[in-house]
Amino acid sequence: DAIESGVLDGVGRIIGVHCDPKVDAGRIGLRHGPITSACDRLEVSLDGAGGHTARPHLTTDLVTAAARVVTDVPSLVARRVDARSGLAVTWGRVESGHACNVIPQHAELSGTVRCLDLEAWRQAPDLVHAAIDEIANLYRAKSEINYIRGVPPVVNDPAVTELLHDAMTSRRGSHSVEDTEQSLGGEDFSWYLEHVPGAMARLGVRTPGERTTRDLHRGDFDADESAITVGVELFTAAALLDAIR
Structure with missing residues (x-):
């Protein structure tokens, strides 16, 4: 460079x-x-058993799992560091499914991780990975996380x-x-x-x-x-x- x-x-x-x-x-x-502030990129893939929306109990219910990642990860991560660090996970893209009566097998999310200080920036990758994995496990979904370091x-x-x-x-x-x-x-x-x-x-x-x-x-x-x-x-x-x- x-x-x-x-x-x-x-x-x-x-x-x-x-x-x-x-x-x-x-x-x-x-x-x-x-x-x-520090700024990183985040790409997440969720995979699991799909199926009919009439029988979500037989599936991974992947759309709900993705929705929980979107709503819960920012608050989980923010609560695990000093609030003054301003650690913020914000999503810019969420994609899953093609039909109203089919629970999909795959979902993709991408966004940014931003924080005001270097100490929170150093902790951020581990905190984000842990929060996403916790939610994915609740829904029996497999998660793949690509955490891309950006700038301090x-x-x-x-x-x-x-x-x-x-x-x-x-x-x-x-x-x-x-x-x-x-x-x-x-x-x-x-x-x-x-x-x-x-x-x-x-x-x-x-x-x-x-x-x-x-x-x-x-x-x-x-x-x-x-x-x-x-x-x-x-x-x-x-x-x-x-x-x-």
């Missing part, structure tokens, strides 16, 4: 931005410490965060920087910060005065393209300021 190829060799600091539709164009959001949290270095703050205010004034919260979103920029001090800012892309916030990953997402200029200014000012510090 990029890091193994040596792109960070000789790099003293690294900065990045991610667009934020909750912040007006012309402004950035900053935060010391963690600004994003982006943790902003204090000195580089201050550099971004000073660079932005030197170009756009003190009103151009606002505090931002830690997001449950994941970002692979975090891997760079395992090797080099750095920081990420949230680049505002909402048109000033716009009342509707069109969130990321929505079909109607739109960005105020004047934010591109703001991002260029931020990077340039940060590089010039860093050179004289």
